[in-house]
Amino acid sequence: DAKTTQPPSMDCAEGRAANLPCNHSTISGNEYVYWYRQIHSQGPQYIIHGLKNNETNEMASLIITEDRKSSTLILPHATLRDTAVYYCIVLIGTASKLTFGTGTRLQVTL
Amino acid sequence: DVKVTQSSRYLVKRTGEKVFLECVQDMDHENMFWYRQDPGLGLRLIYFSYDVKMKEKGDIPEGYSVSREKKERFSLILESASTNQTSMYLCASSLGDNLRNTEAFFGQGTRLTVV
Numbered sequence: 001d002a003k004t005t006q007p008p009s010m011d012c013a014e015g016r017a018a019n020l021p022c023n024h025s026t027i028s029g030n031e032y033v034y035w036y037r038q039i040h041s042q043g044p045q046y047i048i049h050g051l052k053n054n055e056t057n058e059m060a061s062l063i064i065t066e067d068r069k070s071s072t073l074i075l076p077h078a079t080l081r082d083t084a085v086y087y088c089i090v091l092i093g094t095a096s097k098l099t100f101g102t103g104t105r106l107q108v109t110l
Numbered sequence: 111d112v113k114v115t116q117s118s119r120y121l122v123k124r125t126g127e128k129v130f131l132e133c134v135q136d137m138d139h140e141n142m143f144w145y146r147q148d149p150g151l152g153l154r155l156i157y158f159s160y161d162v163k164m165k166e167k168g169d170i171p172e173g174y175s176v177s178r179e180k181k182e183r184f185s186l187i188l189e190s191a192s193t194n195q196t197s198m199y200l201c202a203s204s205l206g207d208n209l210r211n212t213e214a215f216f217g218q219g220t221r222l223t224v225v
Contacts, residue, residue, distance in 0.1 A: 034213075038153075041219075043114075043200050043202070043219055044153070044200075044214075044216050046213030049212065087152075097143075097168055098141075098155065098202070098204070098214055099169060100145075101152055103152060
C-alpha cells in the first residue's frame with residue numbers, strides 16, 4: 001500500500017473552510033484514497049473515499065489531483081466539533097491491511 | 111447501525127498475566143482489525159483477519175496473537191503481558207467484498223494498563 005504524507009497540525013477559524021492536504025505520490029492505479037478522523041477519546045470515524053473523481057458527501061469534499069499524487073479534504077464550514085486528528089490512507093480493495101499514519105491534528109478556533 | 115463492541119473500557123493487569131481483549135461486531139463483516147494507539151505514534155495495526163480462522167500480521171505483531179473462531183468475534187491475546195504493552199487498544203471491522211461499503215467501524219477502545 002502507498003505511503004501518505006500529511007502536515008502534523010493545522011489551525012482553522014470556525015466557519016471557515018478547512019483544507020487538509022495529503023501527499024501520496026507512490027499511489028498505484030487501483031488504490032483508493034480514504035479519509036478518517038478521530039475525535040479525542042473516540043475510535044476513528046470514516047469521512048469519505050475516492051479513486052480519481054472528486055467526491056462530496058454530507059461531511060466533506062475530497063479533491064484528488066489529476067495525477068492522483070495528492071488530495072485535499074475540505075470541510076466547508078469548520079466548527080469546534082471538527083477539532084480532531086485527520087488521517088489520509090490509501091489502499092486497495094477491502095481486505096487490505098488498513099494502516100494509519102500519524103495524521104493531521106486540526107484545531108478549530110473561535 | 112453497525113456496532114463494534116469491545117469487552118472492557120478499562121483494564122488493569124499484572125506483568126506476566128495472559129490477557130484477552132475481546133471484540134464483537136454485529137454486521138456480519140468479513141474484516142476485523144486490532145490496533146494500539148500511543149501518544150505520538152498514531153494508530154498502529156497489530157493483526158487483522160479477513161475471514162474466520164484467517165489472520166494476517168500487521169505492523170507490530172510481536173508479543174500478540176489473535177483468534178477468530180467465529181465471524182463476529184476477534185480476540186487479541188497478550189500471552190505474557192509486559193509494561194510496554196500498556197496502551198489504548200482499538201478494534202475495527204469492515205465489509206470484505208463490496209467496494210461501495212468499505213468504511214471501517216471502530217469500537218470505543220480498551221485502555222489497558224500493565225503493572
